[in-house]
Amino acid sequence: MENNLMIYNTLTRKKEKFEPVNPPFAGLYVCGPTVYGDAHLGHARPAITFDLVFRYLKYLGYQVRYVRNITDVGHLTNDSDDGEDKIAKKAKLDQLEPMEIVQFYTNRYHKNMEQLNTLPPSIEPHASGHIIEQIELVKKILENGFAYESDGSIYFDVEAYNKKYDYGKLSGRRIEELIANTRQLDGQSEKHNPADFALWKKASPEHIMRWPSPWSDGFPGWHLECSCMSQKYLGDRFDIHGGGLDLQFPHHECEIAQSTAAYGHEAVKYWMHNNMVTINGQKMGKSLGNFITLDQLFSGDNKVLEQAYSPMTIRFFILQAHYRSPLDFSNEALKAAQKGYERLMAATNALDKIKATPENTVDIDGLATKCREAINDDLNTPLLISFLFDGVRTINSLIAGNEKINEENLGKLKKLYHDFVFEILGLKAETEAISQDHQVLGKILDMVMAIRTEAKQKKDWATSDKIRDELKNAGVIIKDTKEGYEWSLEN
Secondary structure, eight states: OOOEEEEETTTTEEEEEEEESSSSEEEEEEEBOSSSSOOHHHHHHHHHHHHHOOOOOOOOEEEEEEOOOOOSSOOOOSSSSSSSSSHHHHHHHHHHHHHHHHHHHHHHHHHHHTTTTOOOBOOOOOOOGHHHHHHHHHHHHHTTSSSSEEEEEEEOOHHHHHHOTTTTTTTOHHHHOOOOOHOOOOOSOOOSTTTOOOEEEOTTTTHHHHHHHBOOEEEEOHHHHHHHHHHHHHHSSEEEEEEEGGGGGIIIIHHHHHHHHHSSSSSEEEEEEEEOOTTTTEEEEEETTTTBBBBHHHTSSSSSSSSSHHHHHHHHHHSOOOOOOEEOOHHHHHHHHHHHHHHHHHHOOOOOOOEEEEOOOOOOOHHHHHHHHHBBTOOOOOHHHHHHHHHHHHHHHHTTTTSSOOOHHHHHHHHHIIIIIOOOOOOOOOOHHHHHHHHHHHHHHHHHHHHHHHHHHHOHHHHHHHHHHHHHHEEEEEEOOOOSEEEEEOO
């Protein structure tokens, strides 16, 4: 299947043409949430980034299997091998069963994802539902000599692996540096090496979430689930593995090591990482306590928010930045995104008002080429959006009668905006309630404007101007046209 898509491969640190392992099929695995709290703006970014990848691959004609996991066991509080399981900790605090916590926050995550108009993944496996497969993978790594048992826990032997393969190739970290930078007292650890990581952890007596294994009653390491589930559903060689930049090390580095140790080869062809959402230059995250949940963004219920922001405003805000660039939160940036989104949607909706003429003065083919080139250049959404706004100016000129378009090009223009705005970028008109509000306001304006038209016919300019000025004061902009009038809400 022919395509011109170039994507940046974190593994090779360069843009590469997307050529799937087994066309026309394409496999995409993305690290999903650890469900112990509400989704925040930082969770929205990978969800929207890889929804874009999913949408665009489907648009190109590939049969895409998109797998995004739910981490419901094994993710320890310090993202390492120490501390308490995040879900078990939350369950103890709330005096609930861990799976109650999992179900509650999974449901809320799904609701938020639907609000952001992200397509559901093809498969959404849970770590707790694949314990047997994870145990089998640990056995394979042990058999191949890249892991060892220590007091009922199984650790990956990074040094043994590094002698045959290259540990640190994704993140660029060297094992010598990792060892040197890890302080550890002699005799205080089960590990042979401070850089080793857990494949299976023996559960302490008070640990709630545990399963039987050949080594102990315990639970799998956090890194293990993604190696296991990605290969179960996509095979031991698949196309794209995605996630946030913060997962590059140790999580994704450990995934590469585990898969290679088990199968003798790497599983993933292209590694893709979205950059972080920051607030005042600091990564947004639950552990730092500086996060804003998506529900808070949608309601405005957070002290740092000056107003509520709709789901599509959030989606547009994220798409305005390239996925590999940092994205800093501010009310000013979100307000600008709101205006940009509303302007784009207004122009897209206005396409139905344009009448074709025999004459044509606009270049739609050139605009379409620019849009395709932008999205094919490592999903350059900010450049794509800038070209779509070039098209917005064309649409406004057509409505004003300053440009002309024939039937063929009008069809191309409508298809261009339908494909890129709705199908690829995944934007949509805001909620039905908002649309209904606009309809009610439109009917009221029709009544008021009928009075204004009558005043103008009677040459009562004072009343006519007063109606226009009062509407402007109320935030409604009136534009007189040959057909009558157009209205819009002032931003």
